[in-house]
Amino acid sequence: MTGAGRVHNFGAGPAVLPLEVVNEVAEALPDLMGSGFGLLEVSHRSDVFQNVIDSAEERVRRVLSVPDDYHVLFLQGGASTQFYMTALNILGDGGKADFLVTGGWSQKAVKEAGRIGDAKVAWDGSAEGFKSVPDNGDYNIRSDADYLHYTSNNTLFGTQFHHLPDSEGKPLVVDASSDICGTSLDIPSHDLVYAGAQKNLGPSGVTLVILSPWAMSRIGEGLPTMLDYKTHVSKGSMFNTPNTFGIFVLDRVMAWVERNGGIEGAIERNRAKASLLYRELDRTAFWVPHADSGSRSLMNVTWRLADESLEPVFLDESAAAGLGGLKGHRSVGGIRASMYNGCPIESVEELVSFMKGFESRHGQ
Ligand SMILES: Cc1ncc(COP(=O)(O)O)c(C=O)c1O
Known part of the structure; x- marks a missing residue:
């Protein structure tokens, strides 16, 4: 495929993928890596798909420098599910979380976390039309907050943190949906990272979640099975049928990133x-x-x-x-x-x- 007829695509997500990757996907549709099974038709329990998901995880770890003791998950439900799921897992009963509200997505994140516990806005840029992100020192974190949540890149308004927000020693949780892998994000400085794939990582339908040992230690018992990170960690993101197509594309995008510096x-x-x-x-x-x-x-x-x-x-x-x-x-x-x-x-x-x-x- 030459790409002739493709527009210059500036869409916010799903977004343009490298043409090389699109071509690799096209080739895999009838026959995934010589297995004889088409990409859309292959079982997630097959060896060929196990290789795909293992490769995707390894590449994510390499490209993003994920510490060995962090878990990497490929989930479904989009970053929007993570607004609630993060809080359900790591906030828990009686927990407190502070939020830097830099746009519509962080507004949604704080609202969903508020269904679980005490979610407080520590900084809010709405009055000035979300034209900026806060500098360190522009906000205070509660001394008894369990973590600070922020959105690294504000997709709607076009702002981005170019520094690590000061969390005053508290664990940091980040929605990195729209700049993961496109900017420097120091994973070890965070305890939970989540990102919908459909901007820098691949197609829609896969959500990357990265969890530190601290995040794992916070998870209580009796959570709904599919909303419990422990379920997905224990089954290598394959407790149920994962988005096989999306994970394949994500692996190919990561390989493209690796080939290109x-x-x-x-x-x-x-x-x-x-x-x-x-x-x-x-x-x-x-x-x-x-x-x-x-x-x-x-x-x-x-x-x-x-x-x-x-x-x-x-x-x-x-x-x-x-x-x-x-x-x-x-x-x-x-x-x-x-x-x-x-x-x-x-x-x-x-x-x-x-x-x-x-x-x-x-x-x-
Ligand atoms: C920063 C950010 N967070 C969350 C979302 C919501 O993602 P999803 O549609 O995967 O739920 C988006 C979508 O554009 C986003 O840009």
């Missing part, structure tokens, strides 16, 4: 893409970037047009020019370009060139 290579490419686009946004007042400069996301870049009435025109013309997925999230409006690992720099170059042309056609 590992996490450092991914970060370098993501920095280059983001700086190209932010340079254009800063060039002219025709564009109004949303995020404050110190909090700008490398993964999701959000902006308005100074003349908002031109936004539908921008979206129509960009789509006609083969640039897809640029509509801002419905809660924010405007334009959003998501540039995960699978997005090549050529797509961003095309976008920037389109933007310059658009300004010259529609600007004063």
